[in-house]
Amino acid sequence: MNAILFSAVWGIVMMFSGVFIKSxxxxxxxxxxxxxxxxxxNGAELYTGMPLYNYDTMNMLSTTxxxxxxxxxxxxxxxxxxxxxxxxxxxxxxxxGEYFALIFFVLCGVALSATYQxxxxxxxxxxxxxxxxxxxxxxxxxxxxxxxxxxxxxxxxAFSTGIxxxxxxxxxxxxxxxxxxxNQLQIGVxxxxxxxxxxxxxxxxxxxxxxxxxPFHFWAPDVYDGSPTVFSSFMMTIVKVAGFIAFxxxxxxxxxxxxxxxQKLIIVITIATFVIGNITAVFQQSVKRMMAYSSIAQAGxxxxxxxxxxxxxxxxxxxxxxxxxxxxxxxxxxxVRMNDKTIEGFNGLGKTQPVLALTATLFLLSLTGIPLxxxxxxxxxxxxxxxxxxxxxxxxxxxxxxxxxSAYYYxxxxxxxxxxxxxxVAIEAENVSSFYKVMLVITAVIIIILGAYPELLIGWVYHL
Amino acid sequence: xxxTSYIILSLTLFTIGIIGVLVRRNAIIVFMCVELMxxxxxxxxxxxxxxxxxxxxxxxxxxxxxDAQIFVFFIMIVAAAEVSVGLAIIVMMYRNTHSIDxxxxxxxxx
Numbered sequence: 001m002n003a004i005l006f007s008a009v010w011g012i013v014m015m016f017s018g019v020f021i022k023s024x025x026x027x028x029x030x031x032x033x034x035x036x037x038x039x040x041x042n043g044a045e046l047y048t049g050m051p052l053y054n055y056d057t058m059n060m061l062s063t064t065x066x067x068x069x070x071x072x073x074x075x076x077x078x079x080x081x082x083x084x085x086x087x088x089x090x091x092x093x094x095x096x097g098e099y100f101a102l103i104f105f106v107l108c109g110v111a112l113s114a115t116y117q118x119x120x121x122x123x124x125x126x127x128x129x130x131x132x133x134x135x136x137x138x139x140x141x142x143x144x145x146x147x148x149x150x151x152x153x154x155x156x157x158a159f160s161t162g163i164x165x166x167x168x169x170x171x172x173x174x175x176x177x178x179x180x181x182x183n184q185l186q187i188g189v190x191x192x193x194x195x196x197x198x199x200x201x202x203x204x205x206x207x208x209x210x211x212x213x214x215p216f217h218f219w220a221p222d223v224y225d226g227s228p229t230v231f232s233s234f235m236m237t238i239v240k241v242a243g244f245i246a247f248x249x250x251x252x253x254x255x256x257x258x259x260x261x262x263q264k265l266i267i268v269i270t271i272a273t274f275v276i277g278n279i280t281a282v283f284q285q286s287v288k289r290m291m292a293y294s295s296i297a298q299a300g301x302x303x304x305x306x307x308x309x310x311x312x313x314x315x316x317x318x319x320x321x322x323x324x325x326x327x328x329x330x331x332x333x334x335x336v337r338m339n340d341k342t343i344e345g346f347n348g349l350g351k352t353q354p355v356l357a358l359t360a361t362l363f364l365l366s367l368t369g370i371p372l373x374x375x376x377x378x379x380x381x382x383x384x385x386x387x388x389x390x391x392x393x394x395x396x397x398x399x400x401x402x403x404x405x406s407a408y409y410y411x412x413x414x415x416x417x418x419x420x421x422x423x424x425v426a427i428e429a430e431n432v433s434s435f436y437k438v439m440l441v442i443t444a445v446i447i448i449i450l451g452a453y454p455e456l457l458i459g460w461v462y463h464l
Numbered sequence: 465x466x467x468t469s470y471i472i473l474s475l476t477l478f479t480i481g482i483i484g485v486l487v488r489r490n491a492i493i494v495f496m497c498v499e500l501m502x503x504x505x506x507x508x509x510x511x512x513x514x515x516x517x518x519x520x521x522x523x524x525x526x527x528x529x530x531d532a533q534i535f536v537f538f539i540m541i542v543a544a545a546e547v548s549v550g551l552a553i554i555v556m557m558y559r560n561t562h563s564i565d566x567x568x569x570x571x572x573x574x
Contacts, residue, residue, distance in 0.1 A: 120535055127542045134549050138556060147557045151566070154550050155494055159485050161546075162501030165539060166478060169508045172532055173467075178516035180531055 001051040001063060002041040003071050003111040010034040011104035018097020028086040031100040035082055038107070039075045046072060049464050059181070061115045065464035066314055070114050070245050073318060073457070074238055077325040078107060081234060083439050084333035088230045092139055099139060102132035103234065110242040114249075118180040119168045122246060126164070126210060129242060130157045133235060137227040149226025156219040160209035167202030170195045171254075182250060188257025200255055200262060204269075207250070211243035213303055214272040217296050221280075224292035229341075232288070233332030236295040237325035241317075244302045248317060252309055259309055266307050267395060273300035274402040281409050285342050287335060290409055291328070294367070297406055298324055301382050304399060307392075308385035315458045316381030322450060322457060323366060323374035330443040331363040337431045339424070346413055348422025353432065357417045359440040364410045366447050369403055374450035379403060381454070470511035477504035491554050491564040495547075502543050506536045 014034065017027050045051050046068040090096050109129030116122045134157065138150025172178070174195030175185045187196055205216065212220035224232040255262060277297030284290035302320055305313040334356055338345050350357040366375035386396050450457060477500055484497030513532035558564055 120531075120538060124538060124542070127546075131542075131545055131549055134553060138553055141556055142560070144560055147553075147560055150553050151491065151557055154546075154553050155485070155491070155498070155566070158495070158498040158546055158550065159482075159501070161542075162478075162481065162498055162505065165502060165505040166508075168535075169505050169512065169532075172509065173471075173512035173515070176519075178519075178531070180535070 001053070001055075001057070001061060001115075002045045003038060003075070004061075004108055004115070005053065006034075006038050006041050007104050007108040007111055010037070011101045011108060014097050014101035014104055016097075018095055018101065021097070024090060024096060025087075027097040027100050028082070028090060031103070032079070032082050032086065034100075034104065035075060035079045039072065039079060042068060042071050042075055046460060046463060060118050060121055061112075062117045063115055063464075066318070066461050067115045067245075067249075068464070069457070069460040070318055070321065071111055072460070073322045073325070074110055074114075074242065075107070077322065077329060078103070078238060080326060080439070080443055081238070081329050084329065084436070084443070085230045085233065085336065088333075088336050092228050092230060093141070095139075099136065102136050105132045106136075106234075106239065110238065113242055113246040116246070116249070117182060119171065119182065120180050122182075122250060123161075123164065123168060126243075126246060127161065129239060130161070130210075133157075133231075133239060136231045137223060137235070139231065140228045145226040146228060149223045152219055152226075153223045156209065160206045160216075163202050163209070164206035167199045167204075167206060170199030170202060172199075174199060182253040185254045187255055192258060192261070200258075201265070203250065204262065204265060207243065207247045208269055211240055211247060211299055211302070212296055213269050213299050214276040214296065215269075217273070217276065217299075220296055221289060221292040224295065225286070225289045229288060229332060229336040232292070233329055233336070236291070236332075237328045240295065240299065241302070241321040241325060244299075244305070244317060244321075248306050248309070248314070251306055256309060263307065263392070266303065267392060270300055270303040270307060270395065271398060273297070273303060274398060278402045278405040282405070284409070287343055287346070287413060288341050290343075291331070291335075294406065294409065295328070297402065298367070300402070301379060301399065304382045304386045304395070307395065308382075308389040310385055310388055312381060312385035312388055315461055316378060316385050318461060319374065319381050319450070319454055319457060320378040323378040323447065326443055326447055326450075327363040327366040327373075327375060330440060330447075331360060331367070333436075333440065334360050334363075334427075337427050339426065339428070343413060343416050344423065345426060346416040347420035347426070348417075349426050350418040352422050352426055355437045356427065356432065356440065359444045361414050361417060362444045362447065364414055366451070368407045368410045372448060372451050374447045374454070377451050377454040467511060467515045470508065474504045474508040474511070477501075477507070489565050489567050491557070491566050494566060495550055495554070499543060499547075502539055506539055509533070509536050509539075 017030050089099050106129055109125050112121055112125030116125055134154040137153050138146055140146035174193040177184055177186055209216045224236055277293055281290050281293035305317040366373035369375045369379040383396050481497045481501035485494050488494050509532040
């Protein structure tokens with residue numbers, strides 16, 4: 001509950017900082033202070049189990065250890081995002097304070113969609129998360145690609161909201177309890193009404209839209225490619241994993257009893273996501289577009305959590321959120337400063353910028369899932385959850401095969417970094433400060449620590 | 465009128481909205497079709513709310529059947545916020561291209 005309050009208030013503070021503070025770098029420091037504050041208040045609530053202000057929410061919010069740990073991971077990743085990309089956000093345009101304000105409003109939406117207990121707050125949380133993103137996508141106002149990405153994202157987002165609401169209306173009409181609370185829907189007690197079946201399918205389609213799972217992914221590559229690179233890194237990581245926690249909570253609490261009936265649909269979506277994400281990523285020349293497709297492929301692994309729906313799946317989702325977000329944010333922090341954003345742009349980076357090359361390699365290894373990195377542990381937990389589920393064992397084999405395919409396109413970049421001759425200047429020297437290098441190394445070290453000791457993170461799930 | 469009539473009307477409006485989003489090329493019309501989808505949901509929610517408050521099972525439960533009518537207000541507010549952002553995006557695109565045709569959206573497809 002702390003997180004919702006403080007992120008909303010700090011968003012307003014950031015908005016006013018854009019008006020009253022003329023210095024261009026002050027909003028960045030204010031934003032870093034805000035996110036540190038968010039980490040602290042949310043961590044305190046996770047540690048003590050008591051919010052600072054105990055207002056009555058009519059049981060519309062639930063703050064379990066799982067939810068708060070997830071939020072802590074989100075805020076921690078955003079802290080690294082600000083530290084690594086803060087000066088790049090300043091370069092996007094004139095309105096620096098507003099960009100940070102919008103990011104804080106997105107975090108408020110994330111906090112709502114991680115703790116919601118009624119379908120009303122699910123809807124509001126997803127909307128608060130999406131609407132600022134439409135603006136951030138179009139923040140490069142003169143760039144036609146950014147305009148196009150923004151309009152496309154907006155139309156697709158509004159369309160999927162319509163489907164989500166139709167699903168909610170049908171769920172409400174179909175359950176005899178006349179309730180929006182996700183734990184009072186009583187679906188699976190007695191025969192399932194036709195309206196509830198319709199609602200379930202609508203909700204599944206809408207949430208697949210939001211997490212860009214195939215076959216509802218078609219907006220994602222264009223939007224991630226067109227929006228300013230700093231913001232596409234935020235959208236691909238924080239917002240996507242937040243969509244997944246909304247997904248898993250809804251399907252566990254509301255539809256957990258009838259999971260045999262919708263598991264087939266999830267299997268189809270998962271396999272389609274693996275196939276389309278990985279195969280298309282192989283053929284991309286632009287690294288940014290390749291990462292967009294690979295983020296669809298990574299969504300396939302997170303969908304395994306919704307397929308499995310057990311305790312291991314929840315632990316795995318938290319670990320995956322941390323591993324995937326940190327590695328992608330770190331890699332994009334390097335990519336955003338590259339002069340040439342194709343794979344050739346990385347040629348010979350190992351000779352010219354050894355620290356950047358080493359950390360970029362580690363981020364890519366973690367995304368592939370090589371042992372001793374957090375990415376490996378995350379994929380391992382996901383596969384273990386799918387095995388423990390007991391049915392449809394073959395989906396694990398498919399997942400492992402496509403993880404091997406993903407090695408091809410990640411390693412293509414590593415090959416360019418170390419085994420090609422440098423062509424021109426890959427990255428301007430004034431763009432590489434020592435603070436930036438230190439932050440990259442710290443991110444890489446955290447990925448290795450999480451890879452060696454995942455219990456450090458997972459233990460908190462059962463703390464409350 | 466039974467609940468079935470309302471469901472049919474609402475689904476008809478919803479389908480018109482979906483077809484409009486998929487077929488029309490003018491960004492404003494596409495946008496209006498999205499609004500039509502949301503309004504179809506509003507109608508359905510109010511109808512279900514009346515249906516539930518007439519049944520005895522809902523009266524016995526802890527929650528009130530009027531929840532859905534409050535939900536409708538939230539949908540209206542969010543739709544208004546979406547309109548303000550969406551129109552700003554369309555105006556931004558019009559300034560750069562002097563067109564609001566969504567067929568224009570093909571620059572990113574290599």
